[in-house]
Amino acid sequence: MHLALATILGGGGGPVNDGPVAAAIKNFSNWLTEPTRYSVASILAVAGILYFRKFFAKVSVITIFFVLSTAYFVFAFQDPNFNAIITKPDNVPIVILFATVIFFTWLSLRRAVINDERTKRGEPTLEGELSKQKVFTWPDLVYSELICLVLFTAAMLVWSILITAPIEEPAATARTPNPSKAPWYFLGLQELLVYFDPWLAGVVLPSFIVVGLCAIPYLDTNPKGNGYYTFEERPFAISFFWVGFLLFWVSFVILGTFLRGPNWSFFGPFEYWDLHKLEPMVNVDLSTYFWVGLLDKPRPDNALLREAPGIVLLVGYFLVLPPLLGKTVMKKMVTDLGMIRFNVFMHLFLWFALIPVKMGLRWTVNLKYFIGMPEYFFNV
Amino acid sequence: MTKLFKYVRESQIWKSVFRHGYPDTPRNRTLAVLSNVFLHLHPVKVRRSGIRLSYTWCMGGLTFFLFLILTLTGLLLMFYYRPTADKAYEDIFALREHVPIGVMREMHRWGAHLMVISVWLHMYRVFLTGSYKPPREFNWNVGVILLVLTLLLSFTGYLLPWDQLAVWAITVGTNMARATPFLGHEGPGAALVSFGGIDFIHAGDDVRFGLLAGRFVGEGALLRFYVLHCVGFPLIAATLMAVHFWRVRKDGGISGPL
Numbered sequence A: 001m002h003l004a005l006a007t008i009l010g011g012g013g014g015p016v017n018d019g020p021v022a023a024a025i026k027n028f029s030n031w032l033t034e035p036t037r038y039s040v041a042s043i044l045a046v047a048g049i050l051y052f053r054k055f056f057a058k059v060s061v062i063t064i065f066f067v068l069s070t071a072y073f074v075f076a077f078q079d080p081n082f083n084a085i086i087t088k089p090d091n092v093p094i095v096i097l098f099a100t101v102i103f104f105t106w107l108s109l110r111r112a113v114i115n116d117e118r119t120k121r122g123e124p125t126l127e128g129e130l131s132k133q134k135v136f137t138w139p140d141l142v143y144s145e146l147i148c149l150v151l152f153t154a155a156m157l158v159w160s161i162l163i164t165a166p167i168e169e170p171a172a173t174a175r176t177p178n179p180s181k182a183p184w185y186f187l188g189l190q191e192l193l194v195y196f197d198p199w200l201a202g203v204v205l206p207s208f209i210v211v212g213l214c215a216i217p218y219l220d221t222n223p224k225g226n227g228y229y230t231f232e233e234r235p236f237a238i239s240f241f242w243v244g245f246l247l248f249w250v251s252f253v254i255l256g257t258f259l260r261g262p263n264w265s266f267f268g269p270f271e272y273w274d275l276h277k278l279e280p281m282v283n284v285d286l287s288t289y290f291w292v293g294l295l296d297k298p299r300p301d302n303a304l305l306r307e308a309p310g311i312v313l314l315v316g317y318f319l320v321l322p323p324l325l326g327k328t329v330m331k332k333m334v335t336d337l338g339m340i341r342f343n344v345f346m347h348l349f350l351w352f353a354l355i356p357v358k359m360g361l362r363w364t365v366n367l368k369y370f371i372g373m374p375e376y377f378f379n380v
Numbered sequence B: 001m002t003k004l005f006k007y008v009r010e011s012q013i014w015k016s017v018f019r020h021g022y023p024d025t026p027r028n029r030t031l032a033v034l035s036n037v038f039l040h041l042h043p044v045k046v047r048r049s050g051i052r053l054s055y056t057w058c059m060g061g062l063t064f065f066l067f068l069i070l071t072l073t074g075l076l077l078m079f080y081y082r083p084t085a086d087k088a089y090e091d092i093f094a095l096r097e098h099v100p101i102g103v104m105r106e107m108h109r110w111g112a113h114l115m116v117i118s119v120w121l122h123m124y125r126v127f128l129t130g131s132y133k134p135p136r137e138f139n140w141n142v143g144v145i146l147l148v149l150t151l152l153l154s155f156t157g158y159l160l161p162w163d164q165l166a167v168w169a170i171t172v173g174t175n176m177a178r179a180t181p182f183l184g185h186e187g188p189g190a191a192l193v194s195f196g197g198i199d200f201i202h203a204g205d206d207v208r209f210g211l212l213a214g215r216f217v218g219e220g221a222l223l224r225f226y227v228l229h230c231v232g233f234p235l236i237a238a239t240l241m242a243v244h245f246w247r248v249r250k251d252g253g254i255s256g257p258l
C-alpha cells in the first residue's frame, strides 16, 4: 500500500519545507480540527446542509466537494505526519467510510429534495412512479445481483493484493502501546470517555443506543415517508438521525482514528504524534463549584450531602423535565404519541442529550462531574 | 451447439436438478425462483423502484455477500490457525511468510472492515427511506440484532492475530466491562452486592472475568473469542439473516410507496 500509493502520489518521509501557502493550509487544518472547533463546525455543517438542502443537493456541489477533497488529500499526502497516519493499512477503511457516508448522504438528500418538490406539485415520488411496475426476479434482480457480486469481488481482490494485512509485534501484556485504541468502530465510544466514566461511556450509553434503535419503529408514529426519500414529511426524524449517526457516530470514529494520538491527546492532521504532549487537566466537579465557589465553604464530608446539588440537578433533568415539557411546549407530542411513548422517548432523548450538554459544559466551564462519588464508582 | 444445449437440458440429470425450462417465459421465470431454495428467499416479482441502486444502495445485499466471503476465507484460515497463546501469532505470521500472493488473510481482514461499514450504511438507508415503519418494525429489530452481531464478530476476530494491536484493542474494549453497574468490580453499585462482609463482585468473578476467562487478556480469552468468532456468532448471524430475508419478502418485498 505504502509503496503503491507513494509511487503514485510521491511524498511521505523527507523533511518538511513548506511554502507560506502550504504552511497556512496546514496550520488552519490543525487549528480547525481541535475537538471543540471540530464538533461545533460539524454541528453547523449539518444544520446548514439541512437548511440549504436545495443548494447542497446539486450534482455540481458534490462534484466540487470530491474534487477539492481529492486535491487536499494529494496535497496532504506529501506531509510526513499526515502520511504516517493515513497510510496505515487499517485506516484505509476509515477513508472509505468517510467517502461513502458523504456520498450516500448527498444522494439521499438529493432524492429527498426532488421528491419533496414533486409532492408539492402533486406528482408521485420517484419511487412512486416506478413502483407501479413490477418486474420478474429472474432475470432482472438476479442478474443485477450477479453483476454487483462479480465487480465487487474483483475490487476486493485488487485491494487484497495491493495492501498486505498488517501484523505488529507479538502480544506482550507487560508493554502497553501508547495510544491504546479500541477497534476503530468503537472509537466513537472511546471518545466519549473524555467526558464520561467507563460505566456510562462503555456500558450504559451503548446499551441505550441498542435499545433506542430497537425502539425507533415503535416511537415514530408518523405514517408518512414509508418507502421513499423525503425530508419535509419527517424533518424531525431525519435531522435526529443525521445528528446521531453522522455527528456522534461517524465523525467521532474519524476523530478518534486520525486526531487522537498518545494519551488520547488531540493531534492535528499535520502534527507529529509527540509522546510527551500533555493536555493540562483542570476540570472541576459541580460540588466544588457549589460549595466552594458559591457558598464559600469547604465541601461536606458526607458524600450524599456533598453531591446533593448534582443529584438534585440530574433528578430534575430526568424526572421533572419530561412532565414539564409535556405539559407545556410538547403538549402536541404527548397527544400524538400517548403517555408511554412520550416518556420512553423523552428518557432516551435526555440520555442522548446529556452527551452534548456535558461536552459543552466541559469546554466552557471545565465541568468534571455533575455527581462525583469515586467512593462508589458513581460519577456522572 | 444449440443441439448440444438442448441435449443437456433434456437429459435426465439436468431435469432431476432443474424442474423448469429455460427462464424466458413468465411461467418458467416464476418456477425458476419458486423451485430454488436460495432464490425463493426473493419474491417472484419485485417493484422496479426497489431494485434501483439509487434506492437501496445495495448495502444489505453487499453485507450479505461480504458475510459469504468472510465465511469462505475464514474457513480457509482455520486450516492454518491454532488458537493458543504460543502458536496463534506464529501461524498468522507464517501465512505471510510462506504463502506467496496469499490473499485469504487480506480478503478476510478488509472484508470484515467493509462489512461493518456496509451494515451501517444499510441501516442508514433503511432509516432514511422510513422502511422500519409498519409492517417492517420487527425486521428492523432483527436488523439491530444483526448489527450488534456484526460488531461482535469483528470484535472477537480482532483478537485472533495475537499481536500487540489485537491484545491491546481487546483490553481497552473489555476494560469497559469492569465498570458495568452492579456486575463489574469497578462499577457503581458493585459494593452493594455483598452479604455479611463478603463481596460477591470482585476482579476474579465479575463480567469482565467471565468474558475473558481471566483477569486479563490471556490464553483463556483467546480460546473463548476463537470459539465465538468461528462457531457461535456466525451460526446465530446466519440464522437471523435467513429470518431477515424471509421477513423482507413476507413484509411485502423491499419497501416502496403504497
Ligand code: HEM
Binding pocket: A213, B056, B058, B059, B060, B061, B062, B063, B064, B067, B119, B122, B123, B126, B129, B131, B132, B136, B139, B140, B141, B142, B143, B144, B145, B146, B147, B150, B241, B244, B248, B253, B254, B255, B256
Ligand atoms: C448482517 C447484517 C444485515 C444483512 C445481511 C441484511 C440484509 C438485508 C437485505 C439483503 C435486504 C434487502 C434490501 C436491501 O438490500 O436494502 C434487507 C432489508 C432490510 N433490512 Fe437488513 N440486513 C442486515 C442488517 C440490518 C440492520 C442493521 C437493519 C436495521 C437496523 C436492517 C433492517 C432492514 C429492514 C427494515 C429491511 C427492509 C427494507 C425495505 O423493505 O426497504 N438490516 N436487509
